[in-house]
Amino acid sequence: MYIELGILALFIFCYSLVAGRIERAAASGPIVFVISGFILGPVVFGWFDGSVSRDGIKVLADLTLALILFIDAANVDFSVLKKQFRLPSRMLLVGLPGVIILGALTAAILFNRLSLLEAAILGTMLAATDAALGKAVVTNKAVPNQIRESLNLESGLNDGLCVPILFLFIALELGNVEGSGTMHALSLLVQELGIGLVVGVVLTAVGTKAFKWCQAKGWVTEIWRQVIVVALAIACFSVAQSLHGSGYIAAFVGGLLFGYIAKDATHKLVLASEGVGETLALMTWFVFGAGVIGQSFQAFTWEMLVYAFLSLTVIRMLPIFLSLSGTGEKTASKLFLGWFGPRGLASIVFAIIVLNKGVPNAKFMAMVVVLTVFSSLVAHGISANSLSAAIGARSGGEEEKDH
Numbered sequence: 597m598y599i600e601l602g603i604l605a606l607f608i609f610c611y612s613l614v615a616g617r618i619e620r621a622a623a624s625g626p627i628v629f630v631i632s633g634f635i636l637g638p639v640v641f642g643w644f645d646g647s648v649s650r651d652g653i654k655v656l657a658d659l660t661l662a663l664i665l666f667i668d669a670a671n672v673d674f675s676v677l678k679k680q681f682r683l684p685s686r687m688l689l690v691g692l693p694g695v696i697i698l699g700a701l702t703a704a705i706l707f708n709r710l711s712l713l714e715a716a717i718l719g720t721m722l723a724a725t726d727a728a729l730g731k732a733v734v735t736n737k738a739v740p741n742q743i744r745e746s747l748n749l750e751s752g753l754n755d756g757l758c759v760p761i762l763f764l765f766i767a768l769e770l771g772n773v774e775g776s777g778t779m780h781a782l783s784l785l786v787q788e789l790g791i792g793l794v795v796g797v798v799l800t801a802v803g804t805k806a807f808k809w810c811q812a813k814g815w816v817t818e819i820w821r822q823v824i825v826v827a828l829a830i831a832c833f834s835v836a837q838s839l840h841g842s843g844y845i846a847a848f849v850g851g852l853l854f855g856y857i858a859k860d861a862t863h864k865l866v867l868a869s870e871g872v873g874e875t876l877a878l879m880t881w882f883v884f885g886a887g888v889i890g891q892s893f894q895a896f897t898w899e900m901l902v903y904a905f906l907s908l909t910v911i912r913m914l915p916i917f918l919s920l921s922g923t924g925e926k927t928a929s930k931l932f933l934g935w936f937g938p939r940g941l942a943s944i945v946f947a948i949i950v951l952n953k954g955v956p957n958a959k960f961m962a963m964v965v966v967l968t969v970f971s972s973l974v975a976h977g978i979s980a981n982s983l984s985a986a987i988g989a990r991s992g993g994e995e996e997k998d999h
Contacts (some may be wrong), residue, residue: 598733599643599680600643600644603636603643603644603901604644604879604882606906607629607632607882608875608878608879609700610630610663611625611628611878614633615649616686620981624973624977624980625874625877625878625881626877626881626940626977627973627974627977627978628883628972629878629879629881629882630881630882630884630885630889630970630973631885632885633881633882633883633884633885633886633887633889634885634886634889637884637885637886637887638891639893644882644886644893645909647679651734652800653880653883653884653887653888653948654945654948654952656838656876656879656880656883657880657941657944657945657948658833658843658945659830659833659876660873660876660877660879660880660941661844661847661941661942661945662829662830662832662833662843662844662847663826663829663830663847663869663872663873663876664873664877664941665755665756665829665844665847665848665851666825666828666829666847666850666851666854666869667825667851667866667869667870667873668751668752668753668755668756668851669752669753669848669849669851669854669855669860670825670851670852670854670855670858670865670866671752671855671861671863671866672749672752672753672852672855681749682918682923683742683746683802683923684746684749684750685743685924686919686920686923687746687750687754687916687919687920687933688750688753688754688757690745690915690918690919691915691916691918691920692723692754692757692758692918693915694914694915694916694918694919695719695723695911695915695916695937696716696719696720696723696758696761696937697719697915698719698910698911698914698915699718699719699720699722699723699854699907699911700712700715700716700718700719700720701715701719702719702903702906702907702911703715703719703903703964705966706776706899706902706903707899707903708842709960710957710961711769711772711956713765713768713769713772714763714955714957714961715799717762717765717769717950717955717961717963719911720758720761720762720765720946721762721943721946721947721950721961721965721968722907722911722939722941722943722964722968723754723758724755724758724939724943724946725750725751725754725755725843725937725938725939725940725942726751726755726938726939726940726941726942726943728955728988733747733936733980733983733984734747734748734751736980736981736984736985736988737988738984738985738987738988738989739984739987739988740929740987740988742760743929743933743987745930746933747933747936750937751937752906754963755929755942756844756845756848758942758946759842759844759845759848760785760789760842760845761947762949762950763785763788763789763842764782764785766786766953766955767782767784767947768782769955769956770953770954770955773955787840787841788840788841789840789841789842789845790841790843791840791841791842791846792836792841792843792844792845792846792849793845793846793849794841795832795835795836795839795841795846795850796832796836796845796846796847796848796849796850796853797849797850797853799828799831799832799846799850800828800832800849800850800851800853800854800857801853801857803824803828803831804853804854804857804858804896806919807824821865822868822869823868824865825854825865825866825868825869825898826868826869826872828850828854829847829850829851829869830909831893832846832847832849832850832932833846833847834859844945873922877941881942884944884969888966889970891968892963892966895963896963896967899917899962899965900967901967903964903968904964904967904968904971905950905971907977908968908971908972908975909935909937910933912934912937913931913934914934914981916930916933916934916937917930917931917934920933928987928990930955930985931975932983932987935949935976935979936971936976936980936983937984938973938976939965939968939969939972940969940972940973943965943968943969944965944966944969946964946965947961947962947966948962950962
Protein backbone atom coordinates (compact mmCIF):
# COMPACT_ATOMS: atom_id res chain seq x y z
CA MET A 597 0.00 0.00 0.00
CA TYR A 598 2.74 2.47 0.96
CA ILE A 599 4.70 2.05 -2.26
CA GLU A 600 1.53 2.79 -4.24
CA LEU A 601 0.82 5.84 -2.08
CA GLY A 602 4.43 6.96 -2.59
CA ILE A 603 4.15 6.58 -6.37
CA LEU A 604 0.91 8.57 -6.41
CA ALA A 605 2.29 11.33 -4.13
CA LEU A 606 5.49 11.69 -6.17
CA PHE A 607 3.49 11.79 -9.37
CA ILE A 608 1.27 14.58 -8.01
CA PHE A 609 4.37 16.47 -6.86
CA CYS A 610 6.03 16.20 -10.27
CA TYR A 611 2.84 17.23 -12.04
CA SER A 612 2.51 20.26 -9.76
CA LEU A 613 5.92 21.49 -10.95
CA VAL A 614 4.88 21.54 -14.61
CA ALA A 615 1.09 21.90 -14.38
CA GLY A 616 1.09 25.38 -15.90
CA ARG A 617 3.08 24.20 -18.91
CA ILE A 618 0.93 21.10 -19.46
CA GLU A 619 -2.31 23.06 -19.24
CA ARG A 620 -1.12 25.32 -22.08
CA ALA A 621 -0.51 22.26 -24.26
CA ALA A 622 -3.02 19.88 -25.86
CA ALA A 623 -3.50 17.97 -22.61
CA SER A 624 -5.02 18.34 -19.16
CA GLY A 625 -4.41 17.08 -15.65
CA PRO A 626 -7.21 14.49 -15.77
CA ILE A 627 -5.92 13.10 -19.09
CA VAL A 628 -2.39 12.83 -17.70
CA PHE A 629 -3.53 11.11 -14.50
CA VAL A 630 -6.00 8.71 -16.12
CA ILE A 631 -3.49 7.59 -18.75
CA SER A 632 -0.70 7.38 -16.13
CA GLY A 633 -2.94 5.31 -13.86
CA PHE A 634 -3.69 2.99 -16.78
CA ILE A 635 0.02 2.64 -17.69
CA LEU A 636 1.26 2.22 -14.11
CA GLY A 637 -1.69 -0.05 -13.29
CA PRO A 638 -2.11 -3.81 -13.66
CA VAL A 639 -2.62 -3.77 -17.44
CA VAL A 640 0.88 -2.46 -18.29
CA PHE A 641 3.60 -2.06 -15.63
CA GLY A 642 1.70 -3.29 -12.59
CA TRP A 643 3.32 -0.78 -10.21
CA PHE A 644 -0.12 0.19 -9.00
CA ASP A 645 -2.26 -2.93 -8.68
CA GLY A 646 -5.57 -1.08 -8.99
CA SER A 647 -7.22 -3.27 -6.36
CA VAL A 648 -9.36 -0.48 -4.99
CA SER A 649 -12.78 -1.55 -3.77
CA ARG A 650 -15.95 0.10 -4.99
CA ASP A 651 -16.36 1.52 -1.47
CA GLY A 652 -12.83 2.94 -1.58
CA ILE A 653 -13.43 4.67 -4.90
CA LYS A 654 -16.83 5.89 -3.68
CA VAL A 655 -15.41 7.49 -0.52
CA LEU A 656 -12.67 9.25 -2.49
CA ALA A 657 -15.05 10.36 -5.24
CA ASP A 658 -17.73 11.36 -2.71
CA LEU A 659 -15.43 13.64 -0.74
CA THR A 660 -14.02 15.12 -3.93
CA LEU A 661 -17.43 15.83 -5.45
CA ALA A 662 -18.80 17.21 -2.17
CA LEU A 663 -15.92 19.67 -1.94
CA ILE A 664 -16.15 20.62 -5.62
CA LEU A 665 -19.95 21.11 -5.39
CA PHE A 666 -19.51 23.35 -2.35
CA ILE A 667 -16.72 25.38 -3.97
CA ASP A 668 -18.47 25.73 -7.33
CA ALA A 669 -21.67 26.88 -5.64
CA ALA A 670 -19.78 29.26 -3.33
CA ASN A 671 -17.97 30.79 -6.29
CA VAL A 672 -21.21 31.71 -8.06
CA ASP A 673 -21.05 35.48 -8.42
CA PHE A 674 -24.64 36.61 -7.94
CA SER A 675 -23.90 40.03 -9.43
CA VAL A 676 -22.54 38.39 -12.57
CA LEU A 677 -25.40 35.90 -12.43
CA LYS A 678 -27.90 38.74 -12.78
CA LYS A 679 -26.05 40.24 -15.74
CA GLN A 680 -25.02 37.08 -17.56
CA PHE A 681 -27.86 34.69 -16.69
CA ARG A 682 -29.53 34.93 -20.09
CA LEU A 683 -27.39 32.23 -21.72
CA PRO A 684 -26.79 29.89 -18.74
CA SER A 685 -30.47 30.09 -17.76
CA ARG A 686 -31.44 28.87 -21.23
CA MET A 687 -28.82 26.13 -21.04
CA LEU A 688 -29.91 25.00 -17.57
CA LEU A 689 -33.68 25.37 -17.79
CA VAL A 690 -34.19 24.35 -21.43
CA GLY A 691 -30.98 22.70 -22.63
CA LEU A 692 -30.38 20.43 -19.61
CA PRO A 693 -33.86 18.81 -19.67
CA GLY A 694 -33.42 18.41 -23.44
CA VAL A 695 -30.08 16.64 -22.94
CA ILE A 696 -31.65 14.27 -20.39
CA ILE A 697 -34.66 13.49 -22.60
CA LEU A 698 -32.61 12.98 -25.77
CA GLY A 699 -30.05 10.90 -23.86
CA ALA A 700 -32.81 8.72 -22.42
CA LEU A 701 -34.54 8.19 -25.77
CA THR A 702 -31.23 7.34 -27.48
CA ALA A 703 -30.34 4.87 -24.72
CA ALA A 704 -33.79 3.23 -24.92
CA ILE A 705 -33.39 2.76 -28.68
CA LEU A 706 -29.76 1.64 -28.63
CA PHE A 707 -29.85 -0.60 -25.55
CA ASN A 708 -32.77 -3.04 -25.59
CA ARG A 709 -31.90 -4.36 -22.15
CA LEU A 710 -32.70 -1.05 -20.43
CA SER A 711 -36.16 -0.05 -19.25
CA LEU A 712 -37.34 3.47 -20.00
CA LEU A 713 -36.55 4.58 -16.45
CA GLU A 714 -33.10 3.00 -16.62
CA ALA A 715 -32.51 4.85 -19.89
CA ALA A 716 -33.57 8.05 -18.11
CA ILE A 717 -31.11 7.29 -15.30
CA LEU A 718 -28.31 6.85 -17.85
CA GLY A 719 -29.28 10.05 -19.65
CA THR A 720 -29.21 11.97 -16.35
CA MET A 721 -25.85 10.54 -15.27
CA LEU A 722 -24.31 11.81 -18.48
CA ALA A 723 -26.11 15.17 -18.56
CA ALA A 724 -23.99 16.63 -15.75
CA THR A 725 -20.84 18.41 -16.89
CA ASP A 726 -17.56 18.80 -15.03
CA ALA A 727 -16.49 22.34 -14.19
CA ALA A 728 -12.94 21.22 -13.43
CA LEU A 729 -12.50 19.63 -16.86
CA GLY A 730 -13.79 22.81 -18.50
CA LYS A 731 -11.33 25.02 -16.63
CA ALA A 732 -9.01 25.24 -19.63
CA VAL A 733 -11.82 27.01 -21.48
CA VAL A 734 -13.35 29.19 -18.76
CA THR A 735 -9.92 30.55 -17.75
CA ASN A 736 -8.75 31.16 -21.32
CA LYS A 737 -8.86 34.92 -21.94
CA ALA A 738 -9.07 34.32 -25.69
CA VAL A 739 -12.65 33.09 -25.21
CA PRO A 740 -15.19 35.95 -25.11
CA ASN A 741 -16.20 36.84 -21.56
CA GLN A 742 -19.88 36.10 -22.09
CA ILE A 743 -19.14 32.56 -23.28
CA ARG A 744 -16.68 31.91 -20.47
CA GLU A 745 -19.09 33.11 -17.78
CA SER A 746 -21.95 31.12 -19.31
CA LEU A 747 -19.98 27.87 -19.32
CA ASN A 748 -18.67 28.56 -15.83
CA LEU A 749 -22.14 29.16 -14.41
CA GLU A 750 -23.71 26.24 -16.27
CA SER A 751 -21.07 23.69 -15.28
CA GLY A 752 -21.05 24.99 -11.71
CA LEU A 753 -24.79 24.53 -11.30
CA ASN A 754 -25.93 21.67 -13.54
CA ASP A 755 -24.39 18.80 -11.54
CA GLY A 756 -26.25 20.03 -8.44
CA LEU A 757 -29.48 20.25 -10.44
CA CYS A 758 -29.00 16.73 -11.82
CA VAL A 759 -28.84 15.18 -8.32
CA PRO A 760 -32.58 15.40 -7.48
CA ILE A 761 -33.52 14.36 -11.04
CA LEU A 762 -31.27 11.30 -10.80
CA PHE A 763 -32.67 10.37 -7.38
CA LEU A 764 -36.22 10.75 -8.73
CA PHE A 765 -35.61 8.27 -11.56
CA ILE A 766 -33.81 5.85 -9.22
CA ALA A 767 -36.71 6.01 -6.75
CA LEU A 768 -39.27 5.37 -9.49
CA GLU A 769 -37.28 2.45 -10.92
CA LEU A 770 -36.72 0.82 -7.53
CA GLY A 771 -40.39 1.38 -6.66
CA ASN A 772 -41.36 -0.57 -9.78
CA VAL A 773 -38.81 -3.33 -9.19
CA GLU A 774 -39.48 -3.79 -5.48
CA GLY A 775 -43.23 -3.31 -5.80
CA SER A 776 -43.24 -0.70 -3.05
CA GLY A 777 -45.22 1.73 -5.14
CA THR A 778 -44.47 5.05 -6.74
CA MET A 779 -45.76 7.18 -3.85
CA HIS A 780 -43.55 5.40 -1.33
CA ALA A 781 -40.54 5.89 -3.57
CA LEU A 782 -41.35 9.57 -4.04
CA SER A 783 -41.83 10.10 -0.30
CA LEU A 784 -38.37 8.66 0.33
CA LEU A 785 -36.98 10.98 -2.35
CA VAL A 786 -38.61 14.06 -0.79
CA GLN A 787 -37.27 13.00 2.60
CA GLU A 788 -33.75 12.58 1.23
CA LEU A 789 -33.75 15.92 -0.59
CA GLY A 790 -35.41 17.71 2.34
CA ILE A 791 -32.84 16.45 4.83
CA GLY A 792 -30.02 17.47 2.52
CA LEU A 793 -31.49 20.95 2.08
CA VAL A 794 -32.02 21.51 5.82
CA VAL A 795 -28.58 20.20 6.79
CA GLY A 796 -26.84 22.33 4.16
CA VAL A 797 -28.65 25.51 5.23
CA VAL A 798 -28.41 25.00 9.00
CA LEU A 799 -24.77 23.87 9.15
CA THR A 800 -23.58 26.57 6.78
CA ALA A 801 -25.59 29.34 8.46
CA VAL A 802 -24.38 28.38 11.95
CA GLY A 803 -20.84 27.65 10.78
CA THR A 804 -20.48 30.91 8.86
CA LYS A 805 -21.89 32.96 11.72
CA ALA A 806 -19.50 31.24 14.17
CA PHE A 807 -16.59 31.88 11.83
CA LYS A 808 -17.41 35.60 11.50
CA TRP A 809 -17.80 35.98 15.27
CA CYS A 810 -14.50 34.23 16.03
CA GLN A 811 -12.74 36.15 13.28
CA ALA A 812 -13.94 39.45 14.79
CA LYS A 813 -12.46 38.29 18.12
CA GLY A 814 -9.13 37.62 16.39
CA TRP A 815 -9.24 33.93 17.21
CA VAL A 816 -8.95 32.64 13.63
CA THR A 817 -5.36 32.48 12.37
CA GLU A 818 -4.36 32.64 8.70
CA ILE A 819 -3.41 28.94 8.66
CA TRP A 820 -6.69 27.69 10.13
CA ARG A 821 -8.75 30.01 7.95
CA GLN A 822 -7.74 27.77 5.04
CA VAL A 823 -9.41 24.77 6.69
CA ILE A 824 -12.85 26.38 7.12
CA VAL A 825 -14.33 25.61 3.70
CA VAL A 826 -12.97 22.05 3.45
CA ALA A 827 -14.29 21.14 6.90
CA LEU A 828 -17.68 22.78 6.32
CA ALA A 829 -18.17 21.13 2.91
CA ILE A 830 -17.34 17.65 4.22
CA ALA A 831 -19.47 18.24 7.33
CA CYS A 832 -22.50 19.19 5.23
CA PHE A 833 -22.06 16.10 3.08
CA SER A 834 -21.34 13.63 5.88
CA VAL A 835 -24.04 14.79 8.31
CA ALA A 836 -26.71 14.71 5.60
CA GLN A 837 -25.63 11.23 4.49
CA SER A 838 -25.65 9.94 8.08
CA LEU A 839 -29.23 11.21 8.48
CA HIS A 840 -30.25 9.38 5.26
CA GLY A 841 -30.38 12.61 3.31
CA SER A 842 -28.57 13.70 0.17
CA GLY A 843 -25.06 14.85 0.99
CA TYR A 844 -24.68 16.25 -2.53
CA ILE A 845 -27.69 18.54 -2.09
CA ALA A 846 -26.37 19.59 1.34
CA ALA A 847 -22.94 20.45 -0.09
CA PHE A 848 -24.39 22.31 -3.05
CA VAL A 849 -26.93 24.32 -1.04
CA GLY A 850 -24.34 24.95 1.67
CA GLY A 851 -21.92 26.33 -0.90
CA LEU A 852 -24.54 28.67 -2.37
CA LEU A 853 -25.38 30.03 1.10
CA PHE A 854 -21.71 30.34 2.07
CA GLY A 855 -20.92 32.36 -1.05
CA TYR A 856 -23.97 34.56 -0.51
CA ILE A 857 -23.04 35.32 3.12
CA ALA A 858 -19.28 35.67 2.57
CA LYS A 859 -19.74 37.91 -0.51
CA ASP A 860 -16.44 39.56 -1.52
CA ALA A 861 -14.41 37.43 0.92
CA THR A 862 -15.50 34.18 -0.75
CA HIS A 863 -12.64 33.91 -3.27
CA LYS A 864 -9.96 34.29 -0.60
CA LEU A 865 -11.67 31.79 1.69
CA VAL A 866 -12.13 29.07 -0.94
CA LEU A 867 -8.76 29.48 -2.69
CA ALA A 868 -6.90 26.98 -0.50
CA SER A 869 -9.85 24.60 -0.71
CA GLU A 870 -9.66 24.65 -4.50
CA GLY A 871 -6.10 23.31 -4.25
CA VAL A 872 -7.33 20.49 -2.00
CA GLY A 873 -10.17 19.78 -4.41
CA GLU A 874 -7.80 19.68 -7.39
CA THR A 875 -5.51 17.24 -5.56
CA LEU A 876 -8.37 14.95 -4.59
CA ALA A 877 -9.71 15.09 -8.15
CA LEU A 878 -6.34 14.11 -9.64
CA MET A 879 -6.04 11.23 -7.17
CA THR A 880 -9.52 10.11 -8.20
CA TRP A 881 -8.59 10.24 -11.89
CA PHE A 882 -5.41 8.23 -11.24
CA VAL A 883 -7.38 5.53 -9.41
CA PHE A 884 -10.00 5.70 -12.18
CA GLY A 885 -7.32 4.97 -14.78
CA ALA A 886 -5.72 2.13 -12.83
CA GLY A 887 -8.68 0.53 -11.10
CA VAL A 888 -11.59 1.21 -13.46
CA ILE A 889 -10.37 1.76 -17.03
CA GLY A 890 -7.70 -0.89 -16.59
CA GLN A 891 -10.26 -3.46 -15.53
CA SER A 892 -13.13 -2.40 -17.79
CA PHE A 893 -11.84 -1.64 -21.27
CA GLN A 894 -12.31 -5.24 -22.45
CA ALA A 895 -16.03 -5.05 -21.53
CA PHE A 896 -16.76 -2.13 -23.85
CA THR A 897 -18.97 -2.87 -26.87
CA TRP A 898 -19.57 -1.05 -30.15
CA GLU A 899 -23.04 0.00 -28.93
CA MET A 900 -21.43 1.64 -25.90
CA LEU A 901 -18.93 3.40 -28.16
CA VAL A 902 -21.74 4.70 -30.40
CA TYR A 903 -23.66 5.99 -27.39
CA ALA A 904 -20.54 7.66 -25.96
CA PHE A 905 -19.97 9.44 -29.29
CA LEU A 906 -23.60 10.54 -29.51
CA SER A 907 -23.61 11.65 -25.86
CA LEU A 908 -20.66 13.99 -26.44
CA THR A 909 -22.03 15.35 -29.71
CA VAL A 910 -25.69 15.25 -30.78
CA ILE A 911 -27.25 14.46 -27.38
CA ARG A 912 -25.47 17.40 -25.72
CA MET A 913 -25.01 19.84 -28.59
CA LEU A 914 -28.45 19.76 -30.24
CA PRO A 915 -30.51 20.67 -27.12
CA ILE A 916 -28.00 23.35 -26.10
CA PHE A 917 -27.98 24.78 -29.65
CA LEU A 918 -31.79 24.88 -29.76
CA SER A 919 -32.04 26.34 -26.25
CA LEU A 920 -29.97 29.33 -27.38
CA SER A 921 -32.27 30.19 -30.29
CA GLY A 922 -33.33 33.81 -30.19
CA THR A 923 -30.45 34.90 -27.95
CA GLY A 924 -28.58 36.59 -30.79
CA GLU A 925 -25.56 34.32 -30.42
CA LYS A 926 -23.66 33.34 -33.56
CA THR A 927 -23.79 29.74 -34.77
CA ALA A 928 -20.12 29.24 -33.87
CA SER A 929 -20.77 30.38 -30.29
CA LYS A 930 -23.76 28.05 -29.91
CA LEU A 931 -21.72 25.10 -31.20
CA PHE A 932 -18.85 26.04 -28.88
CA LEU A 933 -21.16 26.19 -25.86
CA GLY A 934 -22.70 22.87 -26.87
CA TRP A 935 -19.40 21.10 -27.40
CA PHE A 936 -17.77 22.11 -24.13
CA GLY A 937 -19.88 20.06 -21.80
CA PRO A 938 -17.17 17.64 -20.60
CA ARG A 939 -18.31 14.62 -18.59
CA GLY A 940 -16.29 13.84 -15.51
CA LEU A 941 -16.34 13.30 -11.78
CA ALA A 942 -20.08 13.90 -11.25
CA SER A 943 -20.95 11.18 -13.79
CA ILE A 944 -18.57 8.72 -12.11
CA VAL A 945 -20.07 9.40 -8.67
CA PHE A 946 -23.59 9.09 -10.11
CA ALA A 947 -22.64 5.70 -11.55
CA ILE A 948 -21.39 4.54 -8.15
CA ILE A 949 -24.64 5.76 -6.55
CA VAL A 950 -26.66 3.74 -9.07
CA LEU A 951 -24.50 0.66 -8.40
CA ASN A 952 -24.91 0.96 -4.64
CA LYS A 953 -28.67 1.52 -4.89
CA GLY A 954 -29.02 -1.86 -6.62
CA VAL A 955 -30.66 -0.59 -9.81
CA PRO A 956 -31.09 -3.40 -12.38
CA ASN A 957 -28.50 -3.21 -15.20
CA ALA A 958 -26.44 -0.83 -13.05
CA LYS A 959 -23.15 -2.48 -14.07
CA PHE A 960 -23.98 -2.13 -17.74
CA MET A 961 -24.88 1.55 -17.32
CA ALA A 962 -21.70 2.13 -15.31
CA MET A 963 -19.64 0.76 -18.20
CA VAL A 964 -21.35 3.20 -20.60
CA VAL A 965 -20.58 6.06 -18.20
CA VAL A 966 -16.93 4.99 -17.83
CA LEU A 967 -16.41 4.85 -21.59
CA THR A 968 -18.15 8.20 -22.14
CA VAL A 969 -16.15 9.93 -19.41
CA PHE A 970 -12.88 8.54 -20.76
CA SER A 971 -13.79 9.64 -24.30
CA SER A 972 -14.69 13.08 -22.96
CA LEU A 973 -11.38 13.41 -21.11
CA VAL A 974 -9.49 12.84 -24.34
CA ALA A 975 -11.75 14.74 -26.78
CA HIS A 976 -12.37 17.83 -24.65
CA GLY A 977 -8.87 17.93 -23.24
CA ILE A 978 -7.23 17.89 -26.66
CA SER A 979 -9.64 20.36 -28.25
CA ALA A 980 -9.82 22.94 -25.44
CA ASN A 981 -6.94 25.24 -26.33
CA SER A 982 -7.24 25.07 -30.11
CA LEU A 983 -11.00 25.71 -30.18
CA SER A 984 -10.67 28.44 -27.56
CA ALA A 985 -8.14 30.22 -29.76
CA ALA A 986 -10.41 29.77 -32.79
CA ILE A 987 -13.54 31.19 -31.11
CA GLY A 988 -11.46 34.06 -29.75
CA ALA A 989 -10.08 34.91 -33.18
CA ARG A 990 -13.53 34.67 -34.77
CA SER A 991 -15.13 36.88 -32.12
CA GLY A 992 -12.29 39.39 -32.37
CA GLY A 993 -12.69 39.55 -36.15
CA GLU A 994 -16.44 40.05 -35.85
CA GLU A 995 -15.98 42.87 -33.32
CA GLU A 996 -13.54 44.65 -35.66
CA LYS A 997 -16.08 44.42 -38.50
CA ASP A 998 -18.78 45.90 -36.26
CA HIS A 999 -16.53 48.85 -35.50
